[in-house]
Each structure stands twice: as C-alpha cells, then as structure tokens.
Amino acid sequence: MSTPRGEGPFAKLDVASVWGDGKTVAADGSQIDTWENNLLAETSIRYGGYGGIAYRHVSNTYIALFSRFIPCGVWEAVYIIEGLLRNESDIQPDTIHADTQGQALPVFGLGALLGFDLLPRIRNWHDLIFYRPDEKTRYAHIDSLFGDDAVDWDLIENHWSDLLRTAISIRENRLSSVTLLRRLGNHSRKNRLYRAFRELGRAIRTITLLRYLSEPQLREQITQVTNRNEAFHGFADWLMFGGKMIGHNDPDHQEKVVKFNELIANCVIYSTACDITDAANDIAAEGRPVDLDDLATVSPYITHTVRRFGNWTLDLTPPEQNPTTRLDLEPRVLFPA
Known part of the structure; x- marks a missing residue:
C-alpha cells in the first residue's frame, strides 16, 4: 500500500463525497500513556490515565487532517484553531465541532x-x-x-x-x-x-x-461528526500495535509517534475506501442497486481486513495501476463526467 500525499488522493474518491463534503471537522483528544519522568506527562482526570493527549482534527469524510501531542492539564480549546490554520491538505473545513473541552x-x-x-x-x-x-x-x-x-x-x-x-x-x-x-x-x-x-x-x-x-439537523450533524472523531481514536489506537505506551521522553519523538500513527491510520482508511469503491462498482455491475444512503453508513474504520502483524514497508514508488476513484453506480446520473 503506497502512502497518499496529504488528503489529495482521498479527496478525489467519489465515496469520500458520499461520507461528507469536507467542510466540517471535529476536534477531540485521546489519552496516550507515556513514561512518568518526562516534562509532558500528567495525570488526566478526564481520561483517567497518565501521559499526554493526542489532539486530532478529523474531517466528516473520516480522514484525519491534523494532530498534536499536548499535556493532559491544558484546556483543549486553545489548540482547536491552530489545527485549522496549520492544515495544508486539500480538505479545508470551515466548521468545527468539539465537546465541552473544545x-x-x-x-x-x-x-x-x-x-x-x-x-x-x-x-x-x-x-x-x-x-x-x-x-x-x-x-x-x-x-x-x-x-x-x-x-x-x-x-x-x-x-x-x-x-x-x-x-x-x-x-x-x-x-x-x-x-x-x-x-x-x-x-x-x-x-x-x-x-x-x-x-x-x-x-x-x-x-x-x-x-x-x-435546528435538529445541526444537532444530528454535531453528534455524527464528533462520534466519527471518537471512532478514529479507537481505530488509531488499534493500529498502534507496537505498544500503546510511548517509550521515549523526547517531546519531538512523542509528537512523531502520534503523527506517524495518524499517517498509518489515514493510509489504511484510503486503502479501505478504494476497496469499498471496487465492491460497490462490482455490485452495480451485476445489476443490483446500490443505495447511496446505505453506502454512506459504511465506515472505512474496518479492522478485520487489516493484517496488523504483516510486513509493513514504505514504498514511495507510484503504483503501476491507479486505483479506481469513480463510483459507477448510475453512469451519467450520479456523477456527471
């Protein structure tokens, strides 16, 4: 699986537009354990652990846009704007959802x-x-x-x-x-x-x-997008199979662990989204209808198809065959050429 550059390839997937428009993002934190004797580690009253907080901005298209590793004792709201200002991806949201801390x-x-x-x-x-x-x-x-x-x-x-x-x-x-x-x-x-x-x-x-x-629809949107952020925390935590404690006291190394974990999660999400696209096109090619509302409920946070303990290699060579990005469910009707 090659690594996508930013969110550009992901944003080109038709299935991403089925999940969301990319204009909305949810910001939330997840506690990660660290060694006790370092400058960042604190006891988190909110999360009930000891370490730091992986504070992530997750798009309504399920992809993570930005992350920071911050102390447990800070008010998370102070980091909510920074994630949007430093976001350099193709997805540029203008609406932020968060919880009380945000x-x-x-x-x-x-x-x-x-x-x-x-x-x-x-x-x-x-x-x-x-x-x-x-x-x-x-x-x-x-x-x-x-x-x-x-x-x-x-x-x-x-x-x-x-x-x-x-x-x-x-x-x-x-x-x-x-x-x-x-x-x-x-x-x-x-x-x-x-x-x-x-x-x-x-x-x-x-x-x-x-x-x-x-606005009832606004309340539903806030709940839906913030739930996706929380689900991303669980998905990224599942992918941190090398050990769920950051065994290093260097703040730069701790930040890298959080960002690399996010990068792996985004790569897996991209690969799964491509698989969902192929599966939906195959079903449509067989003459069976594919409802967009049903497709929108399929989350890319799928774990049973991922071999966590296989060989993980970094391959920067462009793939020989470009992945299918178009949903061919109703040609010339769903997505015009």
Missing part, C-alpha cells in the same frame, strides 16, 4: 474573526448564560432562556481594531493562536483584549446555542 468564550470570538464556525457539543449547555442584545430586549416565547446580562457592544466597537489586528497576525503566522488563547485565560479578566474577545464570544455563543435549539 469551547470557551475567547475561542468563539477568535474563531468568528478567522472565518471558522465553532459549533461544539456542550455538556450541560442549558446552564450557560444566553446574553441579550441589550438590557431592554424581551422575547415572547424564549425569554426564560436569557439572563439579565447583555452584550457590551460598545466594548467590542472600541477594541474592534485590536481584535482585527490580532486575528490578522494569527492568520499571517506572526502570532500563535495557542499562545494567544493561553494568555486569554480566566486569569486575564482585567486584560482589555481578553475582555473584548470574551464579549464577542458571548454574542457568538448565544447565537450558536439558539441555532442548536432550533
């Missing part, structure tokens, strides 16, 4: 300025505050959702140029989004930039919560 008020504000739509799956979201557009605004049927606080639009307007300069600096790679969001933690309440990002985040998060309430 959201915070400054992250909502920064994501909006950078053109990303943060739509997390928040635990106990009904305990969050819905901010009014102004103190006098009242609603006929949903007023009980809102508290007494209103968005301070004057604060946002006064610091709008600062917010834009910060977002441009991050987009131009002059400032790390991780560094900024770490500085904009709760301990920065007196910081004017933090207060401006927080206020913008209050407005954006209120809109997001209202969308979550009013």
Whole structure:
C-alpha cells in the first residue's frame, strides 16, 4: 500500500463525497500513556490515565487532517484553531465541532474573526448564560432562556481594531493562536483584549446555542461528526500495535509517534475506501442497486481486513495501476463526467 500525499488522493474518491463534503471537522483528544519522568506527562482526570493527549482534527469524510501531542492539564480549546490554520491538505473545513473541552468564550470570538464556525457539543449547555442584545430586549416565547446580562457592544466597537489586528497576525503566522488563547485565560479578566474577545464570544455563543435549539439537523450533524472523531481514536489506537505506551521522553519523538500513527491510520482508511469503491462498482455491475444512503453508513474504520502483524514497508514508488476513484453506480446520473 503506497502512502497518499496529504488528503489529495482521498479527496478525489467519489465515496469520500458520499461520507461528507469536507467542510466540517471535529476536534477531540485521546489519552496516550507515556513514561512518568518526562516534562509532558500528567495525570488526566478526564481520561483517567497518565501521559499526554493526542489532539486530532478529523474531517466528516473520516480522514484525519491534523494532530498534536499536548499535556493532559491544558484546556483543549486553545489548540482547536491552530489545527485549522496549520492544515495544508486539500480538505479545508470551515466548521468545527468539539465537546465541552473544545469551547470557551475567547475561542468563539477568535474563531468568528478567522472565518471558522465553532459549533461544539456542550455538556450541560442549558446552564450557560444566553446574553441579550441589550438590557431592554424581551422575547415572547424564549425569554426564560436569557439572563439579565447583555452584550457590551460598545466594548467590542472600541477594541474592534485590536481584535482585527490580532486575528490578522494569527492568520499571517506572526502570532500563535495557542499562545494567544493561553494568555486569554480566566486569569486575564482585567486584560482589555481578553475582555473584548470574551464579549464577542458571548454574542457568538448565544447565537450558536439558539441555532442548536432550533435546528435538529445541526444537532444530528454535531453528534455524527464528533462520534466519527471518537471512532478514529479507537481505530488509531488499534493500529498502534507496537505498544500503546510511548517509550521515549523526547517531546519531538512523542509528537512523531502520534503523527506517524495518524499517517498509518489515514493510509489504511484510503486503502479501505478504494476497496469499498471496487465492491460497490462490482455490485452495480451485476445489476443490483446500490443505495447511496446505505453506502454512506459504511465506515472505512474496518479492522478485520487489516493484517496488523504483516510486513509493513514504505514504498514511495507510484503504483503501476491507479486505483479506481469513480463510483459507477448510475453512469451519467450520479456523477456527471
């Protein structure tokens, strides 16, 4: 199995477009064990283990786009924007799903300025505050959702140029989004930039919560894509057959282990997607119908066809025969030439 370059070959598969449009990504972490005596390792209260966190961005097409190995004690939300900014694949999502760890008020504000739509799956979201557009605004049927606080639009307007300069600096790679969001933690309440990002985040998060309430399809999408991210963690963990503990204290080596594990998982997903394409075309060639809705439920995280303990070789030579990328289920109807 040759290694695909980035997500280019995978994005060209018709079956990938059946699974998703590539515009949506889910970000989540998975705990990986390490040796105790190193600078990164901590006890994870959330995951119940000791080591670090493999924080991954997984597309709604099942493929992983970006990963980082981070400490257990950090708020995962600070890494959510970085994965999208450093993503160099052909798949460029603009919608981010995450869990409770992947959201915070400054992250909502920064994501909006950078053109990303943060739509997390928040635990106990009904305990969050819905901010009014102004103190006098009242609603006929949903007023009980809102508290007494209103968005301070004057604060946002006064610091709008600062917010834009910060977002441009991050987009131009002059400032790390991780560094900024770490500085904009709760301990920065007196910081004017933090207060401006927080206020913008209050407005954006209120809109997001209202969308979550009013759009059943959005709720289904968030659940579906975040579940795929969690399934990728299990799939990648299954492929780490050489040992599930990172036996090295070098941070660069630890990062490589996580990224190489992701690369192997992506290669297997690509190979399985090609097999699914061939199988669907064979069924259609026999005259039997292949329903796209059924095909969309077939996950490429298939393990029983993978020989984990076979010979793993790196072959960079282009294959003699290009894999079939087209789904020929209904010629000239499903995918026009």
